Amino acid sequence: MIDLSLLKDFLIALALGALIGLEREYDRYRTGKSDYAGIRTFPLIALFGSMAAYLGATVSVWIFVASVLIIGFLIAVTYVALERRSKTYRGATSEIAGFITFFIGALVFYDKVTISVSLAVIMTIILYMRAFLHTFAKRIKAIELADTLKFAVIAFVILPFLPDQNYGPFGIFNPYVVWLMVVFISGIGFAGYILLKWFGQKGIALTGILGGLISSTAVTMSFSQRSKHEKKIYRALVLGVILANGIMFIRILIEVLVINPELFPKMIIPLSSLALITAIFSYFLYKSSQKVKGKVDLGSPFTIGPALKFGALFAAIIAFVKIADVYFASRGVYLVSFISGIADVDAITVSLSQLAKTSISLETAKNGIIIAALTNVFVKGGIAMWFGDREFGKRVFGIFALLIVVGVVLVMLV
Secondary structure (H helix, E strand, C coil): CCCHHHHHHHHHHHHHHHHHHHHHHHHHHHHCCCCCCCCCHHHHHHHHHHHHHHHHHHCCHHHHHHHHHHHHHHHHHHHHHHHHHCCCCCCCHHHHHHHHHHHHHHHHHCCCHHHHHHHHHHHHHHHHCHHHHHHHHHHCCHHHHHHHHHHHHHHHHHHHHCCCCCECHHHCECHHHHHHHHHHHHHHHHHHHHHHHHHCCCCHHHHHHHHHHHCHHHHHHHHHHHHCCCHHHHHHHHHHHHHHHHHHHHHHHHHHHHHCCCCHHHHHHHHHHHHHHHHHHHHHHHHHCCCCCCCCCCCCCCCHHHHHHHHHHHHHHHHHHHHHHHHHCHHHHHHHHHHHHHHCCHHHHHHHHHHCCCCCCHHHHHHHHHHHHHHHHHHHHHHHHHHCCHHHHHHHHHHHHHHHHHHHHHHHHC
């Protein structure tokens, strides 16, 4: 009697190996370089891993150990032979991929199909993105690499060791939650920065969109200053600022969805409406603006100083909101939201989203976040008026004023 479950495991292992092998075969034909494995060998390596795991579980664990040693020895011998034959250093990417493929096949047998599929897909993407990764590495600056390492430290070294419990009166301070929000917001900035490095400066509109993922205020300040020197393209600069601000509304929605899914439905209508109005204005501005390249110096998305300041701001907002909610109910929360929105909208967004799980109502959190967002829009409008060209400032402030009016109406009605 055929064991259909075992047959299924072997077939899945073959399929995952074939996926990886297909990419290696494609790379071989594209680059013209010789390689030890392709569309046939990788599926067999995965099948070997699955069969070794099966025999190790049913006969002897030493069979699996011996199989690991055998596949490792064969790959090492092949690497040495190809390296000697090649006139230039060829790397060991395919060899390492083959070794990992063996264990992917083994994981399939142990019913870790989801992990196996995820690893196979991720590895295939990494292999396929060879050219992009090398180009990205060439473009990266020393300070950017240093900041990336700092981000890795705060995300994967510091965070796991922080206690996840409340301290102080009213439980106003939770070290783990505060640092988690630092990691989350810094991660959003990194995503936007990587996109900006990937696409390059393809235009003011794209710069505004990608820059808005990092800091819409930074985009507003940069474009405002530029508008005084490049008056002929002020419409395009206005477009960049409007798009960056529209991304802020979408960014808030994403933050709320990740932190508190129950609050998300209440935020959809007001923030989507503001984003839609922004999109309409952006369309007409795009039609009238000239196609010019935009450049905004956002700098590296992460440094220790700003991260610690954000953590302190987030912790302070949490404390103020909890105390204000105890003594002043919702009115205190709204006051804190207004003050916070002057400097930063992310901190109050994540704070209220977190507090809406336990301490404050969903309605209060929703109104507080929108108040902070509208305050932030007003501040950016003021930056455009104060630092930008007169025509540039008037257009930006006029559009932002409409957004504020609509936002206030939505707070009262929705």
